[in-house]
Amino acid sequence: MTTGLLTASYITASVLFILALGGLSNQEKAKRAVWFGIVGMIIAVIATIFGNSVFVTEWLNWLIIAIVVGSIIGAIVAKKVQMTGMPQLVAALHSFVGLAAVFIGINSALLPHSEMSNAQLMIHNVEVFIGVFIGAITFTGSIIAFGKLSEIITGKALILPGRHTLNIIMLFACLALGYMFLTHSGNWTLIIMTIIAFIIGAHLVLAIGGADMPVVVSMLNSYSGWAAAATGFMLGNDLLIVTGALVGSSGAILSYIMCKAMNRNFLSVILGGWGDTTGPTMDIEGEMKAIDIESVANALNEADSIIIVPGYGMAVAQAQSAVSELTSRLRAKKKRSKIWHTSRCRASSWPYECTSCRSKSTV
């Protein structure tokens, strides 16, 4: 495959990725959009393999096994996961991207680059450094997010005393190691920096409460994009840069939108300083009145207009179809029922649970 053909394939893949993201603007297009993404990915991988004669490696058998087994595992996991377990899965998958970025960065440092000029080497090392740093944070951050979402780790925010100082110290340590790395003190600096970045990532996410994980996952999504972009810079691969930047910026914007919807400060999320912005919990006025099924039925029968506020609980209880049936029955009784979809409320920072119901019950 010629370089021209390779570039052409990359351009096609980039366009397809953009369409895949943009296609999510409405539900009909969304189904097509996923296929754009899949085709884009296949084109990108095949073009890379043939364009760079990757298959001449002595590890070819292993490569094929890795791809086949990886595909099978991915398929099984995606098929098996409960709809309510989706957030955890996405978080877990992020950690893979982060880890891959770390490995690729380290590899890049291990490989000889004799043909580079001094300035090029300098830039290259900066890129390696950034890629590994972001990748490492993404990796451990995602693992912690996964743990919190699947309740392996307690959802409570872990607030260590002086955690900000701790973060800053670790950050400066990373910067110092980075400087040493750039001045050719050896690859050990990179490894130690990676370990510290692992700790930073875990610590950042540990400090955030379980209920606020969705934004964190979206943010980690963004980080994984930036890691990919940094990898693209170090390898001089435009497709990686394009896709990484796409994912990075879209993840950041998405987190920003979510934060706004949840009335949270965007900056404090990225920096993991969530606990700072949380004021005292709102005083709940009034009293919850427990009610039995019979009374609910009575109330619904006598009510004139009804608002249903679906939340995460409905998704957990798999009650979408029940709610849908309820609404259609109420409709039959000429009630002005209304499902108040709470995409703006906190319970549905995973708006998906509600929307799936909304689409089903056509409300």
Place this chain on the structure above:
Amino acid sequence: MIVGSPKEIFKGEARVAMTPESAKQIQKLGYTCLLETGAGLTSNFSDKDYKDAGVQIVKSASQLWKDSNIILKVRGPEKSEISKIQPNQHIISFIWPGQNKALLDSLSKKKVTVQAMDMIPRISRAQKMDALSSMANIAGYRAVIEAGNQFGRFFTGQITAAGKVPPAKILVIGAGVAGLAAIGTAQSMGAIVRAFDVRPEVAEQIESMGAEFLMLDFTSDGSGEGGYAKPASKEFIKKEMELFREQAPEIDIVITTALIPGMPAPKLWPKEMVDLMKPGSIVVDLAAEQGGNCEVTIPNKMVETKNKVKVIGYTDLPSRMATQSSNLYSTNIRHMLDDLTPEKNGVPFTNMDDDVIRGATVLHNGKITFPPPKPKVAAIAKHVEKTVQKTQEELDKEKIEAEKASGRNQIILLTIGAFLTWIIGLYAPSDFMQHFIVFILSCFVGYQVIWNVSHSLHTPLMAVTNAISSIIIIGALLQMKTDNDIVSILALISVFIATINIVGGFMVTKRMLAMFQRS
């Protein structure tokens, strides 16, 4: 334990403290229910209805007082009833301990525990047992009905072949629960409703009920503690009277509901106002029991003045709608029992640390516990200083200002961005700059694309971006071709996990989107 409800013996009292419906709920709390035969008749509940609900009917009042541990009543115990009280009995009823010191004293001799339904603090947690509110609601409704009964015209305006009918104009003074209920009723019957209250914060409630709030141009605030009104200053009253004098000739029906806790009702509608009203007009005075807001009012009577204005001073309005009143009151009592029986084991526990129970309990094992300490929570949030409504002009101005500011910000940011890019360009090699162009442009594309994504699709978006971010596999693939084994192994692991991400990510996204198709 046994909960019993005797027949009300107060003359003209038609309500009953236990309905078949509430009895069912009370039994769920672990109690046994007793009722004096015929107690529900005046509220249209027959003994059979009660029996069907599992209530045992007792032949006489003395038997009921003897057998019950807890007595539910509407009116406070009369003399003849006090003599029937058993030691350690528990009584839940209206008591009015502030006005009925003698009753409280005679009850205290009997070693009883008494919860006064009129002493329940007005906090949101206690709304479900707020009998005063539920009775006031009925009184407000009934006031309009009584007025309509005496009023010689339609409420709603009509234009008929036989001529034009002007709508009735109704003024409601005091926008508490009763006032608001009156406003709502009159409004739904088609009258033009105006309302007045000394507490400016109720303006919004009045307007939400569809009435016009008569604003007094005065800065003092008539809000007292616990959401009630407090006495007004002289100047305030003067202004108020001026306003009423203006309204009186125009108004067809006046409904007064103004009360200040622990004081006689303020005289807001003096004889002078009654004289100013048109013949055929009506005044309904809901404060008649506390002396009346209108000087002409005679409690429990309807009087007609010389200028043919009828002044209604009935004090038994809730009792005139006994079925409805009993239903609401018995529900209030049932909620009270609910709070008194946290274990649902049929044994009441008077928890004096509970604000609501503490407030309602006026006698605890024969010891007078009235008046209760002040509630810890303010019933209604302090009135917020009214923000000055901005004119359209000012709003437009602000909008333009905001746009200008955001424009300025954008220019500043762009300048900084350009400057930074130049600095990078100054030092970085040219092939880096080429990649850099691609990078920046992609960031912009991503930014623009995401704002269009619909809110409902944010989760699939996250999943699809996750899948796409596994493009990092390319980096790993490129590193496969090397002699360095460590590099190859690391790259191989990267390929492996990235593949999991690709396949898993896309499949999860597809599953999510599939949920949208089943509609």
